[in-house]
Amino acid sequence: MKRANGFDPNESFVVGDVVRAFFADLPARGEALVAQWRALVDRYEKQYPELGAEFRARVEGRIAADWKERIPKSVPDKATSTRAASGMALNPLAKDINSFMVGTADLSPSVYMAWPGKVDFQHPDLRPTCGINGSYAGRYIHYGVREHAMCAIANGLAAFNPGTFLPVTSSFFMFYLYAAPAVRMGALQHLQVIHAATHDSIGMGEDGPTHQPIELATLFRAMPNLLYIRPADAEETMGAWTVAVAAQNTPSIISTSRHAVPQLRQTRRDGVAQGAYVLEENPQAQVTIVGVGAELTFALSVAEELKQQNVPARVVSFPCWRLFERQDVKYRRETLRRHEGIPAVVIEPYAPNGWERYADAGICLTRFGHSLPGPAAYKYFGYDVPTLTSKVVKYLEGRREGTYLQGEFVEL
Structure with a gap:
């Protein structure tokens, strides 16, 4: 192919003089186009200051500072x-x-x-x-x-x-x-x-x-x-x-x-940026209840019911795994306190896969949902405070009896 087109077959990646001449003025032409564009934008900004400022911000990828x-x-x-x-x-x-x-x-x-x-x-x-x-x-x-x-x-x-x-x-x-x-x-x-x-x-x-x-x-x-x-x-x-x-x-x-x-008095918008944060702390906690999204209210209610049964509990809201992983290890440990031997139980009617990174047990779903009114669907799958509380209590009993071991994620 090289011979047929007049090239030396022993040379590779050669740019000939004809090609160089054809493209020789490209840098100057490009610089001229850029100069023309900048001059046009400058004139526009002088003639229409507000629109010009907005245009400049949009081109630079900035949205309103406020x-x-x-x-x-x-x-x-x-x-x-x-x-x-x-x-x-x-x-x-x-x-x-x-x-x-x-x-x-x-x-x-x-x-x-x-x-x-x-x-x-x-x-x-x-x-x-x-x-x-x-x-x-x-x-x-x-x-x-x-x-x-x-x-x-x-x-x-x-x-x-x-x-x-x-x-x-x-x-x-x-x-x-x-x-x-x-x-x-x-x-x-x-x-x-x-x-x-x-x-x-x-x-x-x-x-x-x-x-x-x-x-x-x-x-x-x-x-x-x-x-x-x-x-x-x-x-x-x-x-x-x-x-x-x-x-x-x-x-x-x-x-x-x-x-x-419900609108929960303990939630914080700045806590979302940390991925997970403590809603209710208890120095004597025997268990951490992890709540997520629409089911966080269940976590708070379960913790309150556990306290009535003399089982001190703490509550963590966990809106975003990836944001939590960006936090330093000290913050992550202090949020979950698993390193102190306090087990964490997550409440979320989703597949449990992945929660073993952050919890010891999960009240999750491993089957598809059901066609029922919303409150009835929660009830059908055991997402009511008495049932959830009973599962947490039985899990803690199983931990004490050796039925459940630390490091083994349990689906409750």
Whole structure:
């Protein structure tokens, strides 16, 4: 081939004079284009100072410096679903900060991501077809029932000059299984996308096993460079959004409940950034009850019932494994206190896989859910305070009797 095209077969990787001459002016042409662009931006900033400043910030990947101040400082004092609390956190951000591009897989009424006055991203002539107003200046995307496409498009938005757009997707948590390859690619490429996943437990109720996630959290907790955050109430939900917006090179899944959960006086939004933190301490504790997400309220109630039975207990909230792993070993030990011989029991109606890193026993699920009203589903699977407390007591008795050994994870 070299001989046929007039090259010396004994030479390799040779750039001929003709080729060099063809490309010789490229550096100068490129520098001229850059100079022209910079001059254009400078003129634009002088003519339109506010828009110019916003444009500069977007190109540099910066969002409004006061974004944290837009996340509500106060939260409801009545039982509220964490999906509703998630909307309370996002809507003020998306309403006023143009970096946010928000969308949902055909579930707008259920995911609480639509802020007042939002403009839908679509061609204005489509109104006769779908009845929705919008324009290509809009920042709310109706993806339809296309979870994988939704998350793949969000990756593209995030990859375009990173930081210019901050994409938010939303759907039921179970449906992120369809989107898992795109979520994984976002994590692999260090793209900041926030996935707002709702209906994240058996407490969602009547839609049944197809919609009730059991194994899915294990997948996303194991996925490298992904923050899977499961907040317990509105206060922790505010903390989850604070973490996710600040995580510039990492996608996040904020996993929230369909059903209303109590607002817990002990929770702290800043605790979410640590991955896990102590809610109730007890120097004489015989057991640590680990609670997660919508079931944290069970952990607190079980600890209170144990105290009534003269079994001192402490409680830890554990919204995010990966954030906890980032803490130093001293903090991790002080949070769990397992090095003192205090066993930890986790309460979460998900697959137990992985909890053996942090707990000695788990009241978890190893089967699919059931089509029942939310409260009835919890009751059916033994997630009521008397049953949960009895399991913890029997586990502690088994530890004393040698039935259960330290270092062996037990499914209760």
